[in-house]
Amino acid sequence: MPPDALAPTATDPDLAQEQAHLATARAALRRMRERAAELFATGETVAGDGYGAESLGAALAGRVAALADHPDTPLFFGRLDFGGDAGDHADESHHIGRRHVTDEHGEPLVLDWRAPVARAFYRASASDPLGVRVRRRFGFAAGALTSFEDEHLDRGEELGTGSALLTAEIERPRVGPMRDIVATIQPEQDELVRAGLDQSICVQGAPGTGKTAVGLHRAAYLLYAYREQLRKTGVLVVGPNQAFLRYIAAVLPALGEVEVRQATIDDLIARGPLRGTEVRGTDPPETAALKHDPRLAEVLSRALWSRVRPPAEPLVVPDGGNRWRLSIDDLTDLVDQVRREAPPYLLGRERVQARVVAALHRQAEVRRAESPGDSWTRRLARSRPVTQCLDAVWPKLTPEQLIFLVLSDPGLLAEAATDLLDPAEQATLRWARPPRSVKATRWSDADTMLLDEAAGLLERLPSFGHIVVDEAQDLSPMQARALARRCRHGSVTILGDLAQGTAPWAAADWRETLAHLTKPAATISPLTTGFRVPATVLALANRLLPSLAVDVPPAESLRRDGELVICPVPELAPAVVAEVTAALAVEGSIAVIAADAAVDELRSALAAANVSTVDPSDPAPDPAGRVTVVPATLAKGLEYDHVIAVEPATIASAEARGLHRLYVVLTRAVSRLTVLHAQPLPAPLRD
Numbered sequence: 001m002p003p004d005a006l007a008p009t010a011t012d013p014d015l016a017q018e019q020a021h022l023a024t025a026r027a028a029l030r031r032m033r034e035r036a037a038e039l040f041a042t043g044e045t046v047a048g049d050g051y052g053a054e055s056l057g058a059a060l061a062g063r064v065a066a067l068a069d070h071p072d073t074p075l076f077f078g079r080l081d082f083g084g085d086a087g088d089h090a091d092e093s094h095h096i097g098r099r100h101v102t103d104e105h106g107e108p109l110v111l112d113w114r115a116p117v118a119r120a121f122y123r124a125s126a127s128d129p130l131g132v133r134v135r136r137r138f139g140f141a142a143g144a145l146t147s148f149e150d151e152h153l154d155r156g157e158e159l160g161t162g163s164a165l166l167t168a169e170i171e172r173p174r175v176g177p178m179r180d181i182v183a184t185i186q187p188e189q190d191e192l193v194r195a196g197l198d199q200s201i202c203v204q205g206a207p208g209t210g211k212t213a214v215g216l217h218r219a220a221y222l223l224y225a226y227r228e229q230l231r232k233t234g235v236l237v238v239g240p241n242q243a244f245l246r247y248i249a250a251v252l253p254a255l256g257e258v259e260v261r262q263a264t265i266d267d268l269i270a271r272g273p274l275r276g277t278e279v280r281g282t283d284p285p286e287t288a289a290l291k292h293d294p295r296l297a298e299v300l301s302r303a304l305w306s307r308v309r310p311p312a313e314p315l316v317v318p319d320g321g322n323r324w325r326l327s328i329d330d331l332t333d334l335v336d337q338v339r340r341e342a343p344p345y346l347l348g349r350e351r352v353q354a355r356v357v358a359a360l361h362r363q364a365e366v367r368r369a370e371s372p373g374d375s376w377t378r379r380l381a382r383s384r385p386v387t388q389c390l391d392a393v394w395p396k397l398t399p400e401q402l403i404f405l406v407l408s409d410p411g412l413l414a415e416a417a418t419d420l421l422d423p424a425e426q427a428t429l430r431w432a433r434p435p436r437s438v439k440a441t442r443w444s445d446a447d448t449m450l451l452d453e454a455a456g457l458l459e460r461l462p463s464f465g466h467i468v469v470d471e472a473q474d475l476s477p478m479q480a481r482a483l484a485r486r487c488r489h490g491s492v493t494i495l496g497d498l499a500q501g502t503a504p505w506a507a508a509d510w511r512e513t514l515a516h517l518t519k520p521a522a523t524i525s526p527l528t529t530g531f532r533v534p535a536t537v538l539a540l541a542n543r544l545l546p547s548l549a550v551d552v553p554p555a556e557s558l559r560r561d562g563e564l565v566i567c568p569v570p571e572l573a574p575a576v577v578a579e580v581t582a583a584l585a586v587e588g589s590i591a592v593i594a595a596d597a598a599v600d601e602l603r604s605a606l607a608a609a610n611v612s613t614v615d616p617s618d619p620a621p622d623p624a625g626r627v628t629v630v631p632a633t634l635a636k637g638l639e640y641d642h643v644i645a646v647e648p649a650t651i652a653s654a655e656a657r658g659l660h661r662l663y664v665v666l667t668r669a670v671s672r673l674t675v676l677h678a679q680p681l682p683a684p685l686r687d
């Protein structure tokens with residue numbers, strides 16, 4: 001049923017009252033911020049010790065930042081009026097916004113969207129009103145409250161996706177980086193956002209169904225609902241590349257969360273064992289693919305543990321007039337016992353050392369009838385015979401040393417990989433010309449992952465409380481394992497679309513990825529309502545789906561507007577210049593997306609026509625730049641108002657999973673997609 005009051009006039013007394021409430025809330029937020037800033041100024045001097053001062057200072061600085069009032073993001077976006085039967089909230093009325101705002105008496109003026117009571121804003125429906133009588137959504141223009149939209153749920157009114165404000169939000173021209181969707185989160189999205197911290201979830205969603213948005217809002221929700229638990233362990237957001245991370249960087253701070261770490265999978269891994277050492281080597285594609293293969297995990301594990309050798313001689317430790325002694329059998333028992341405990345390798349070495357010294361200690365106690373002190377224990381632990389014995393049975397090793405050995409020693413590799421890799425695969429993996437030393441090695445991208453796997457075998461990494469992984473369809477099994485190592489005690493939100501998998505090792509089935517992430521019980525949920533790509537554009541992209549060999553539910557676009565133009569042209573560069581020039585007359589961001597190899601020529605052609613362009617890899621792009629020239633391999637996750645896709649046939653033939661790449665490229669447009677082609681379109685796109 002349509003609601004009765006959708007478009008209040010400017011003189012509407014209700015509207016005036018809401019505008020007054022906004023002004024009051026803004027003033028209150030200013031006061032809260034000033035108070036926090038005052039505390040911040042004095043905090044460093046009142047805390048007793050240095051550490052206390054530092055953590056208090058950081059907490060307060062975070063609070064000051066979180067309380068910032070962004071002129072473009074309204075302080076509240078909705079209101080709930082509860083009915084008389086709403087239990088604890090009977091007859092209450094609450095404004096819902098991006099953060100709590102209280103007046104000077106501590107009375108709430110705005111409730112944080114993450115508070116339990118705010119859940120009804122997203123979930124209440126006419127059939128299940130959750131105690132809500134009226135749900136009100138506000139419309140804003142340039143920070144000013146200009147309209148509202150009511151749904152009298154108690155009278156069976158419900159707008160759903162027919163809400164004019166939701167439509168306006170979805171259809172607004174895009175400019176700049178991604179924004180939060182907190183005002184218009186849909187019920188099926190909210191269910192994912194508010195899943196508990198103990199739940200690992202995997203979201204399979206077609207392009208533009210809000211996966212990234214859901215992941216970021218879930219991070220913000222978890223930090224609110226489980227702040228204490230996550231204070232130490234933190235939340236990590238993993239994205240495919242820096243351009244993508246820059247695109248999403250503003251969302252969490254706008255939601256008041258300024259301390260979430262965001263990293264690409266490559267950075268996360270390279271920062272581990274290599275400690276920032278530059279990646280300077282390259283692998284042929286088949287070698288790289290093999291290094292991403294999960295069988296390598298077992299090969300490395302076997303190679304490492306083959307370093308543990310049975311003791312060949314007894315341990316004899318001269319100590320003043322005494323000689324302490326452990327027989328070969330004693331040592332063998334002790335090493336076997338630690339092996340059975342299966343600790344990380346270096347912890348195992350420490351355990352062997354500790355138990356050897358404890359055994360010697362017992363001998364000394366019996367002989368001397370008194371217990372030797374700590375300095376004796378330390379001296380013996382470091383003594384030459386003990387160290388030599390340890391080095392013989394359980395040698396020290398770094399990740400670099402292990403991988404160096406595996407890739408350069410055919411005997412070791414053959415032994416570790418005997419039933420796992422055939423001889424041809426072993427030859428593919430090994431260095432054709434091994435480097436002279438570990439130091440002289442030029443590690444490749446794929447090596448960083450092996451180094452990370454090795455580091456995980458040697459020592460345990462600290463675990464994040466929660467990891468959000470976007471574009472997870474491209475994770476290789478070994479990359480998934482690297483994330484699993486960083487989330488042993490935490491949960492994950494895995495977001496992706498199997499149809500957009502472009503990596504050689506892209507997943508065909510989420511269950512496999514989840515197994516490598518060691519979260520096999522995670523629930524897999526679909527998102528199928530598209531908020532970005534107009535229906536006509538989606539229909540074109542969907543023609544590729546049967547060729548992509550994946551089983552995914554198709555998306556249905558909410559957007560009936562939008563425009564698709566497919567244009568054969570005699571020459572690409574002049575056509576691109578003409579199309580961009582025409583597009584500049586209309587509001588919104590513009591992207592020219594082309595095969596990577598064609599990008600330079602198109603940039604030059606645009607520059608020659610005096611059109612300035614932005615490079616998505618630029619760490620500080622001109623915020624006023626409206627035209628971005630995007631290599632197809634960087635387009636994933638991004639969106640632009642008007643996309644000009646150049647020569648689909650070249651994009652499709654540029655790589656093994658080129659049709660998947662093309663599917664990504666064709667699904668970046670918010671309002672208009674223009675396809676320019678000089679060659680015939682790939683077969684699935686032809687009429």
Ligand SMILES: Nc1ncnc2c1ncn2[C@@H]1O[C@H](COP(=O)(O)OP(=O)(O)OP(=O)(O)O)[C@@H](O)[C@H]1O
Nearest residue numbers: 181184185186207208209210211212213531532637
């Ligand atoms: N509930 C919503 N209300 C308004 N806008 C939404 C909503 N959900 C998603 N959007 C918008 O739709 C667009 C696509 O969202 P998002 O980038 O999260 O999709 P995605 O599924 O991650 O896409 P891709 O598969 O291409 O990476 C964004 O502009 C986002 O703000």
